[in-house]
Structure formats: C-alpha cells, structure tokens
Amino acid sequence: MRICQRGPLGTRLNNFIAGRPDTIKNAIPDVFKANTNASPNDVAAHVGADGLTRVERPEFRGPVSYGSLKLATRYLLSPLAGFTTLPFRRIVRNIGGVGLATTDLVNCRALLSQNERTMQMIQTHSEDQPFAVQIFGSDPEFVTAAAQFLEERGGVATIDINMGCPVNRIAGAGSGAGMMCNAGGTISLVQKVVESVKLPVSVKMRLGWDDDNLTAPFFAKEFEQVGVCAIAIHGRTREQGFSGAVSRPGIRKVVEAVENIPVVGNGDVRNVADAAVMIRETGCHAVSIGRAALANPWIFRQLEEWERTGSYSPAGTFEERLQLMLRQYQFLAEQHPPERAIILFRKMAHWYLKGMRIRKKLRGDFQFVKTTDQFDAILGKIRQEGPVGGNRTGVLTDCHIPVPSGPVDKW
Numbered sequence: 001m002r003i004c005q006r007g008p009l010g011t012r013l014n015n016f017i018a019g020r021p022d023t024i025k026n027a028i029p030d031v032f033k034a035n036t037n038a039s040p041n042d043v044a045a046h047v048g049a050d051g052l053t054r055v056e057r058p059e060f061r062g063p064v065s066y067g068s069l070k071l072a073t074r075y076l077l078s079p080l081a082g083f084t085t086l087p088f089r090r091i092v093r094n095i096g097g098v099g100l101a102t103t104d105l106v107n108c109r110a111l112l113s114q115n116e117r118t119m120q121m122i123q124t125h126s127e128d129q130p131f132a133v134q135i136f137g138s139d140p141e142f143v144t145a146a147a148q149f150l151e152e153r154g155g156v157a158t159i160d161i162n163m164g165c166p167v168n169r170i171a172g173a174g175s176g177a178g179m180m181c182n183a184g185g186t187i188s189l190v191q192k193v194v195e196s197v198k199l200p201v202s203v204k205m206r207l208g209w210d211d212d213n214l215t216a217p218f219f220a221k222e223f224e225q226v227g228v229c230a231i232a233i234h235g236r237t238r239e240q241g242f243s244g245a246v247s248r249p250g251i252r253k254v255v256e257a258v259e260n261i262p263v264v265g266n267g268d269v270r271n272v273a274d275a276a277v278m279i280r281e282t283g284c285h286a287v288s289i290g291r292a293a294l295a296n297p298w299i300f301r302q303l304e305e306w307e308r309t310g311s312y313s314p315a316g317t318f319e320e321r322l323q324l325m326l327r328q329y330q331f332l333a334e335q336h337p338p339e340r341a342i343i344l345f346r347k348m349a350h351w352y353l354k355g356m357r358i359r360k361k362l363r364g365d366f367q368f369v370k371t372t373d374q375f376d377a378i379l380g381k382i383r384q385e386g387p388v389g390g391n392r393t394g395v396l397t398d399c400h401i402p403v404p405s406g407p408v409d410k411w
C-alpha cells in the first residue's frame with residue numbers, strides 16, 4: 001500500500017489553497033447542486049395499507065458502544081458544518097432515534113483560546129446527550145490540549161478527530177483529510193490524544209486521499225491498536241469530494257480491518273432502504289447520516305422503528321414540519337438576539353421549506369427576511385399557502401438532497 005508523501009503532496013496542496021476559502025462553513029444553499037448519484041434500489045420499500053413502509057432488514061450487529069459509552073441506537077448524526085448546531089441537534093433528539101450527535105468540526109486552537117464562536121459551537125443541553133465534539137488540528141500539542149480542555153469542561157461524552165475534511169484551508173494545513181498524507185505523524189497524534197484523556201476518542205475519515213491511496217483500512221487497524229474507540233468512514237476519497245458514488249466495498253474493507261471497535265458507515269444514506277443496503281453490503285456496526293437529516297429530521301426515528309419492527313412510520317407532515325421549524329428558531333433565539341437568529345436560521349429554513357414543498361419564490365423571499373416582523377409575516381404566508389401539490393396532514397414527497405458543487409480543489 002502506498003501512503004502519499006508529504007513533499008509532492010505539499011506542492012499540490014499549496015496549489016489547492018489558491019481556491020475558495022472557508023467553503024463548507026459558509027456554503028449557502030445556492031452553491032449546492034443536485035446529487036446525480038442514483039439511489040441504491042436493490043432494497044425495495046413497500047408502503048402498506050397501514051401507511052407504514054416495509055423494508056427487509058439485514059443482519060444487524062450487536063449494540064454499539066464507544067468505549068464504555070453504550071449508544072441507544074446505531075444511527076448517528078454526521079457532522080455538517082454550519083448545520084449540526086445545538087438547535088438542530090435538539091430537534092433531531094426531540095424526534096428520537098439518534099444514538100450520538102456530533103458538533104461541526106471545531107478548530108483546536110480556537111477552542112483553547114476560548115473564542116466566543118467556538119465556545120458556542122460546543123454548547124450542549126440536557127436534551128443533547130450523548131454528545132461528541134469533533135476537533136481538527138495538525139499539531140499534537142494543540143489537539144491533545146483541546147481534548148483535555150473538553151474533558152475538564154465536562155458535558156462531552158466522546159471526542160471525534162476529523163480526518164476527512166477535504167476543504168483546502170484545512171486539508172492543506174495538514175489537518176482533516178490532509179492527515180491521511182502523513183501516516184506516522186497522524187498515528188502518533190491520535191495515540192497522544194487517546195492517552196491524554198479518559199473520554200473515548202473516535203476518528204472520522206475518508207477512504208483515502210485518492211484512488212491510488214486508499215489508506216483507510218491501514219489507518220483503522222493502526223488506530224484500533226492505539227486505543228481509538230470507533231471509526232466513522234465516509235465512503236469517498238478526498239479527491240472525489242462529493243462526486244461519484246460511495247464505495248461500499250471500500251467501507252467493507254475498513255470493517256474487515258478492525259477486530260473489535262465499531263465502524264460507522266457513512267455517505268449517501270437518504271432513507272431506510274439506503275441504510276439497509278449500507279449495513280448489508282458493508283457489515284458496518286452503525287450508520288451516520290448527514291444531509292438526509294436536513295431534508296428529513298425524522299430519519300433516525302424511522303430507522304430505529306424499522307430495526308425494531310421491520311417497518312416505519314412516515315416523516316412529518318407539513319404542519320409538523322412547520323412546528324419543528326418554529327421550535328428550531330426558538331432554540332436559536334435562546335442562543336442569539338432574535339435578528340441574528342433569523343439570519344442564522346436562513347440556511348436551515350431553506351431545507352425545511354424545501355421539505356415542506358413551499359413554492360420557490362416564497363423560499364427565495366425567506367432568504368431576505370431580516371426582522372421579526374418580516375419573519376412572522378412570511379411564516380403567515382407559508383402557513384396560508386401550504387405545500388405545492390400536497391396537503392397539510394399527508395405524506396410529503398421526498399426532498400432531493402444536493403451536495404457542494406464544483407471540483408474539490410476549488411472549495
């Protein structure tokens with residue numbers, strides 16, 4: 001197996017850094033384009049007369065634990081920078097079925113300097129348990145100190161190290177996916193973090209840098225040896241960004257590389273049938289879901305119900321989504337002044353309104369709302385108009401889930 005080298009890679013990365021900075025954090029819905037990957041349709045979903053959807057269940061592994069922490073379900077919320085904030089985590093937790101939720105990626109240095117925005121990112125709530133903080137950094141001293149800081153602060157159940165972020169300013173600085181290019185340094189960093197805290201430490205990574213460097217099985221094996229409690233694996237390479245299909249055989253290799261720790265399969269799981277395929281084809285112990293949770297925050301409850309019974313209830317109706325949206329705004333307003341909360345809410349509202357089948361013009365107008373009066377007025381309009389081609393209390397059609405667009409070296 002080849003591990004990509006630091007020298008030439010450094011040059012390539014420097015070239016990448018000229019690309020657009022800060023993309024994931026500041027991504028607004030308009031820069032997303034449609035994901036053209038076909039949904040795996042080799043697991044059929046049948047809606048019965050009782051309104052429940054039946055999907056054949058695969059063989060499930062035993063209950064999932066992160067070290068001594070037993071997770072209530074095997075369905076995890078995958079970090080989505082700018083979206084998986086405390087208000088959204090509370091929303092999916094309130095609905096149910098989430099085994100573990102994670103913050104967006106948090107900069108170790110910013111955490112240690114107790115930067116206000118970063119401290120907000122690690123804020124949690126009694127409803128938001130168990131809760132993981134995902135950290136990134138390339139300097140072992142800072143990453144270790146950040147992990148110790150989190151442990152001493154309390155309220156955090158596990159720490160996740162980000163080894164998958166493809167964004168230039170992170171990967172180019174040797175953090176995120178860039179860690180896959182420095183095997184020795186990375187394994188030693190992860191070992192130091194594990195040894196410096198009592199909390200369980202997991203790692204989230206991609207399959208490798210590119211198709212010639214599919215190093216995830218190698219890293220997973222090494223990480224298990226140094227005491228990592230779990231591996232989450234997004235079944236794409238860094239080079240792929242979000243293009244192409246997730247490689248389930250690639251995820252399976254990671255599952256096969258470890259002996260005892262759980263592997264969390266991730267990527268393109270949009271519904272229960274997709275999760276069934278992921279579990280069946282990879283043998284993964286758990287599944288993490290990112291984008292689909294934005295379109296359908298009920299997905300974790302559906303998965304839990306399905307695992308228990310073989311069928312699951314529909315996602316929320318228009319009315320239920322409207323209530324959910326208002327609740328999330330209230331959670332945001334607990335953290336921020338109302339007009340700041342409105343601006344922060346725009347990103348999420350885009351998804352909610354799409355899921356609610358609100359006509360495009362009204363969705364667009366929502367993005368310009370600034371004051372609480374305007375907010376109330378547009379919600380009044382949304383409530384009055386209801387969904388296009390649907391009804392307020394029935395099942396809504398699935399919402400299409402997009403991905404960041406363009407070549408990854410331009411992010």
Ligand SMILES: Cc1cc2nc3c(=O)[nH]c(=O)nc-3n(C[C@H](O)[C@H](O)[C@H](O)COP(=O)(O)O)c2cc1C
Binds near residue numbers: 082134164269404
């Ligand atoms: C907008 C956006 C932000 C993301 N932010 C993070 C992040 O902060 N940390 C991380 O490990 N992965 C991040 N990811 C990757 C997701 O966690 C996940 O691995 C990926 O979206 C594939 O899963 P999905 O198909 O269920 O969304 C992000 C993805 C997107 C689209």
